[in-house]
Amino acid sequence: MSAAQPDSVTTRWPGSFEQHLAAIVENSDDAIVSKDLEGRILYWNDAATRMYGYTAEEATGQPIEIVIPDDPERLQEELEIRARIGQGERFVHYETIRRRKDGTELEVSLSISPVRDASGRVVAAAGFARDISNRRVIESAQYLAAIVENSDDAIVSIDRDGKILSGNDAATRMYGYTAEEAVGQPIDIVIPDDPERRQEELDIRARIARGERIEHYETERRRKDGTRFPVSLSISPVRDTFGRIVAAATSARDISQRRVLESAQYLAAIVENSDDAIVSKDLDGRILSWNDAATRMYGYTAEEAIGQPIEIVIPDSPERRQEELDIRARIARGVRIEHSETERRRKDGTRFPVSLSISPVRDASGRIVAAAGFARDVTEQRRAIESTEYLAAIVDNSDDAIVSKDLEGRILSWNDAATRMYGYTAEEAIGQPIDIVIPADPKRRQEELDIRARIARGERIEHYETERRRKDGTRFPVSLSISPVRDAWGRIVAAAGFARDISERRVLESAQYLAAIVDNSDDAIVSIDQTGKILSWNDAAERMYLYTAEEAIGRPIDIVIPEDKAKRQEELDIRDKIARGEQIKHYETTRRRKDGAVFQVSVSISPVRDALGWIVAAAGFARDISDRKRLEAERRRATGFLTSFANFSAHDFKTPMQHILWDSQAALESLGASDPAEVRRKLERIIATSRWMQSRTDGLLVASGLSQGKHPPRERVSSQQAFQEAYRTLAEVDQLVQRATVTSEPLPEVVSNEVLLGFLFRNLLENACKYGRLGTPVTVHVSAERNDCGWQFSIKDNGRGIPPDKLEAIFEAGVRGENVSSEEPGSGIGLHFCHTIIGWHQGRIWAESGPETGATFKFTIPDLRAANG
């Protein structure tokens, strides 16, 4: 029953039927365009102008191609549509692309019907176009679910084995099986029991498994009662989140019911095709016409509605009643109502928001006799666009895990971030108790119950810090905000929670803590990237290397590596080790300061990994160990001194003691043999040896005393005499000295100490004679010259000389200035004492040497005040 049946309503029709329909068409929110079979535009309503941008004047007479995208596929499609219309076919909700005047494209849903002349010949096509761009946007899962549920097409999904997974209400209506009966059954229950159809089904399934889509495939299906009927099938593969095809969704349309609606009156076709509820009423508000969409929208059939007051669809509230009266009054004054948003009431009493457009309908004399109204249910639009879509977008894009649960704690929704955070997919989580993400410990469980109780009382929970559990069992800290969710009546029906993983924040907090440690460290802490570029530089690094953080960061670490090939290589080797994940601990090496000074450090370097475990940098601790090294060197020197002293005692004292013993024994033997000359000779040598030991002991005692702060008297001493005495006593016991040619220039009187000066000369002379050269008799020459503040002495030999790198070290205890010193005899303590003695004189001692010139030891004795002078 509808406005397409003018005969039945003529009796009550207040104006001309054509005028009435014209008002309807003009008021439609759908673009309504009719064209002849060549595609030339015949009619163009206001909505078409709004949709396409062309006015009726611009469009009428133009080919329909002005609104078709300039794309061969679309143009071909149009030609096919036109051909099929020419054969009397109808198109319902055909989705395609259209083009606006400004060239932009839009998605539309087209419904096109043939228009026939009085003889029944198709002469034109009338089309409805609805902009569905918006609708595309709002295709959320929930929305789709609603569509599926409400679809007039039977929608059935099956798994890969053909087992039915779901079926909607339309499927129940179409096939006669309830969802309960069908789910779990093979799809074969709806397939006619003949080999051809079975094979066809297998072929379809194979194509789906390959990812193909099947569209508008016409075949046969079987009802529960065994009857067959023709269907048009569209089948798509269903993929899981990993893209694997896990099922097939079939949409079936019963085409036996496909009515070939032909109408002599194309306006009637238009009204009939409209998706908007189109209702006309007289000025008293009595319903005159009622289309199918009105039946769908309000729940009343045309039979039920026509003749009834329009109030049957108006909510029973004074406000709405008044609104209706106002509308009627405006219509009566000839005013059009466009897109007025209000509420309407269904037969079942439920209310819903609509967008109304109402025009007055005039009779032939121009008198307003009725009103024609278009109502569009905007519930979905409003809800979807204003809330669902918007919220869904927010929820989907949120970085916070957003989970809603009912009051029993069962999970209702689960966004992507929740999947990322907890490890459960939405499929796995929805329907499960929220406990799957709560650590299994009594405290956390109790906490959750408390939260739920608070939510049930309408409280909100904000930024509550607790712990959650991932699918893999790991725990992590979260900040939760939970709000109660209320239904339309304000009852709390669920809770929506936001969870933010704050482990990173915790890490950051601990990082800040670490940063403070780093800043305050006395060790230089420097991090570098894999190319050796400096990333961080603490205060201690500034103090140690003298570069500020600003100067150092971004520069290569080489700025603190000594400019020496081996050290550079060492640095590269360390970096390789770090890159392999190794750690370097307490590695002693050298570093370079900004001023070029090189110092000793102990470094510990560790790889720095990012969240995924990749090594991205190296962090190094460096401690200046110059002080420690100095202490170590001092300790070594002390130890060296003791060792040297022990050797000195063993070699330099044991030998003469033994000689005294041997000479004494030999003398005794000679005495028995009555050889007095030999006895005298031995005794004289015993005396010389003893004297030598005595002077050596005296020298040692006084020189050792110097290091302990015991100062002997300063006295005027003839260095000439001291030297000659030293030479004489040495020559008596040391054949190397005896065999050397020792010469001296006249030596001055100096302020010194007799014992120390003798000890100094003996040490230097013994040293000068010891290291000779093959084929060259040893010569030693001693001289002294006056300088500004005292005397400078030289003891020059013609021996092997001293390597340049040893010139300073020879004065340290335990070090001797010879090429292969460890094999050389001698205590190595003599020169150390010389150094101490000259120090006491406030003079300086040093050695000079060249490859061919032998060694020259020089020392200065300044003119100090003598105790006796």
Added chain:
Amino acid sequence: MANELSGSVLVVEDDRVDAEYITKTLEQLGITHEVIPRSYEAIESLLRRDSPRPGLVLLDWKISGGGASVLRAVRQDPLLAITPVVVLSRSTARDDVHAALAGHANAFVAKAAELRDFQDHVAAICSFFLSIAQPPPVPDTE
């Protein structure tokens, strides 16, 4: 008994007193000998081809330049390598003994505290290497 080649002893010793008592002992035994006080002089003398090779080297380990350099020179020279070398030293430090024996000294003998013992030891060493032990064969090339 010692012949002309194996009978001479080279004494490498820089201490005049030690050298004197060794010399006295060798003279009493009628063994020809030479005393050289410095390592490099001893090496030069040993490598000189016109002088006869000694049948035994008595080497003071603590001479100027080091006894080790003399021992090494002897062992590295193909003509001298098999010459017996006995190291004498007043130090019996572990490192010194080890270095000498590792350098293929035939023996490391401490200089005895008593003069008689010292002289007896020198005599025994000479007697062993010059009369008891088989002298090193004369090389073909010579």
